Amino acid sequence: MILPFHPGRLPHATQFYIDGAWVEPLAPRLLDVIDPATEAPCTAIALGSAGDVDRAVAAARRAFATWSVSTRAERLDVFERILTVYRRRMDDMAAAISLEMGAPLPMARDAQAWAGMAHLEETARALRDFTFDQQADGMMITREPVGVVGLITPWNWPMNQIACKVGPALAAGCTMVLKPSEVAPLSGLLFAEILDEAGVPPGVFNLVNGDGPGVGEAIARHPDIEMVSFTGSTRAGTIVARLAADTVKRVHQELGGKSPNIILPDADFADAVRRGVAGCFGNSGQSCDAPTRMLVPAARMDEAMALAAQAAAGFVVGPPDGADTRLGPVVSQVQFDKIQRLIQTGIDEGAVLVAGGTGRPEGLPVGYYVRPTVFGRVTPDMTIAREEIFGPVLSIVAYDDVEQAIAIANDTQYGLAAYVQGGDLAQARAVARRLRAGNVNINGAPWTVAAPFGGYKQSGNGRECGEYGLTDFLEIKAILGYGPDA
Numbered sequence: 001m002i003l004p005f006h007p008g009r010l011p012h013a014t015q016f017y018i019d020g021a022w023v024e025p026l027a028p029r030l031l032d033v034i035d036p037a038t039e040a041p042c043t044a045i046a047l048g049s050a051g052d053v054d055r056a057v058a059a060a061r062r063a064f065a066t067w068s069v070s071t072r073a074e075r076l077d078v079f080e081r082i083l084t085v086y087r088r089r090m091d092d093m094a095a096a097i098s099l100e101m102g103a104p105l106p107m108a109r110d111a112q113a114w115a116g117m118a119h120l121e122e123t124a125r126a127l128r129d130f131t132f133d134q135q136a137d138g139m140m141i142t143r144e145p146v147g148v149v150g151l152i153t154p155w156n157w158p159m160n161q162i163a164c165k166v167g168p169a170l171a172a173g174c175t176m177v178l179k180p181s182e183v184a185p186l187s188g189l190l191f192a193e194i195l196d197e198a199g200v201p202p203g204v205f206n207l208v209n210g211d212g213p214g215v216g217e218a219i220a221r222h223p224d225i226e227m228v229s230f231t232g233s234t235r236a237g238t239i240v241a242r243l244a245a246d247t248v249k250r251v252h253q254e255l256g257g258k259s260p261n262i263i264l265p266d267a268d269f270a271d272a273v274r275r276g277v278a279g280c281f282g283n284s285g286q287s288c289d290a291p292t293r294m295l296v297p298a299a300r301m302d303e304a305m306a307l308a309a310q311a312a313a314g315f316v317v318g319p320p321d322g323a324d325t326r327l328g329p330v331v332s333q334v335q336f337d338k339i340q341r342l343i344q345t346g347i348d349e350g351a352v353l354v355a356g357g358t359g360r361p362e363g364l365p366v367g368y369y370v371r372p373t374v375f376g377r378v379t380p381d382m383t384i385a386r387e388e389i390f391g392p393v394l395s396i397v398a399y400d401d402v403e404q405a406i407a408i409a410n411d412t413q414y415g416l417a418a419y420v421q422g423g424d425l426a427q428a429r430a431v432a433r434r435l436r437a438g439n440v441n442i443n444g445a446p447w448t449v450a451a452p453f454g455g456y457k458q459s460g461n462g463r464e465c466g467e468y469g470l471t472d473f474l475e476i477k478a479i480l481g482y483g484p485d486a
């Protein structure tokens with residue numbers, strides 16, 4: 001059994017991890033960390049400034065001289081040590097994530113904290129087999145670390161995102177400054193403790209907490225940072241890209257989504273609808289790749305609405321440590337208010353509410369709890385079919401034929417993920433190829449950490465996970481002079 005996390009277990013919450021040591025911020029400024037289940041502060045962190053970023057970048061720059069030329073074996077050894085400590089502290093990590101962002105404890109352990117470990121394992125595997133040098137056509141093509149990197153992460157899958165950046169940066173030979181989300185900073189602090197105990201060389205990994213304008217923007221514009229890898233909203237991602245342009249940084253963005261889920265006419269319909277509802281509501285709807293637009297044949301809209309409403313009723317909302325809880329609170333007042341506003345907009349624009357609605361679920365007057373909500377007869381132009389809601393809110397949209405389904409699916413500024421359900425696998429695969437998204441899942445195929453993850457269009461650029469993630473942290477150098485007359 002996982003015990004709820006006590007913030008007293010994080011003795012360095014108001015410090016930063018720079019050059020292998022816990023240090024005080026240059027100018028103390030505190031921010032309460034709010035437990036979304038109680039709406040009360042559970043601890044406080046320090047918010048950093050551009051000066052703190054300078055210190056961290058200087059440490060990373062010094063460490064780059066040695067870490068960038070470390071051997072594969074030395075890096076793999078560091079991964080092994082990190083994983084040993086991570087596995088030992090897995091329950092602590094799960095409890096910290098549950099406290100900071102509200103995930104039910106079992107999910108916080110078996111999905112959230114687990115994902116961090118799985119990405120580190122997969123990155124180590126990719127590193128073991130990776131080809132850094134290739135000789136061909138009189139050249140040596142060699143892949144080298146891109147340099148000092150800035151990593152900015154969100155609150156919704158906090159360790160998943162941190163591991164997806166820190167892992168490949170380490171494997172590539174980069175040194176780094178991480179800024180976790182200030183909304184959910186406990187897991188990042190715990191992760192820094194893990195790397196410290198694992199003996200990651202000083203300066204290779206640095207953590208500065210802070211908000212977007214104070215620390216995120218200082219990272220984005222810093223002249224001594226060569227690349228910034230950002231996961232978060234499209235709004236903040238574009239600010240980062242603009243600020244990074246002056247120093248011609250490489251910018252890797254993992255941004256928002258509004259992913260379609262096409263249920264083809266020959267799918268096992270009841271199963272597909274139920275799976276779609278579960279996919280949309282998981283993590284209280286706070287996943288960038290959630291299938292939030294369910295596309296069904298027009299003739300089966302009523303059936304889809306009934307099945308989805310029935311499925312929604314099975315999602316017990318409650319406190320993260322509740323025995324029956326499937327959905328915890330959403331992360332913050334800001335998110336709660338945004339979701340409420342968008343549910344109301346769905347009603348106002350004429351979508352048919354078949355489950356949930358505005359207000360808190362019965363019996364949960366405190367905490368950012370949202371009613372699992374399903375709208376039917378949503379048209380593609382409605383706000384709830386276009387905007388990322390980031391809560392447990394499903395929109396069911398009708399299509400007349402498969403061509404129209406594909407057109408509706410692709411009619412979005414986003415392109416992160418897509419889903420296809422169908423009996424004829426060849427047809428489902430053909431539809432998958434026509435969807436403009438970085439990940440397409442057919443018939444609920446099991447997820448794998450080896451799958452490259454990233455967006456088309458305004459969902460971002462670059463790819464994370466495994467070998468593809470590692471590649472994104474490398475520069476390519478051609479050394480001519482390997483020909484027959486060299």
Ligand SMILES: NC(=O)c1ccc[n+]([C@@H]2O[C@H](COP(=O)([O-])OP(=O)(O)OC[C@H]3O[C@@H](n4cnc5c(N)ncnc54)[C@H](O)[C@@H]3O)[C@@H](O)[C@H]2O)c1
Pocket residue numbers: 152153154155156157161179180181182210211212213215216217220231232233234235236237239240253254255256257287288289388390416454455459460
């Ligand atoms: N594509 C993906 O892989 C992926 C994964 C998870 C989340 N997301 C997206 O993240 C969003 C939710 O996360 P969020 O609310 O934490 O996003 P957010 O953009 O508010 O914050 C993300 C991070 O960016 C920082 N930030 C905010 N403003 C900034 C600025 N001006 N300059 C630099 N940094 C800034 C924040 O402090 C935080 O660390 C959703 O849109 C979701 O789709 C995408």
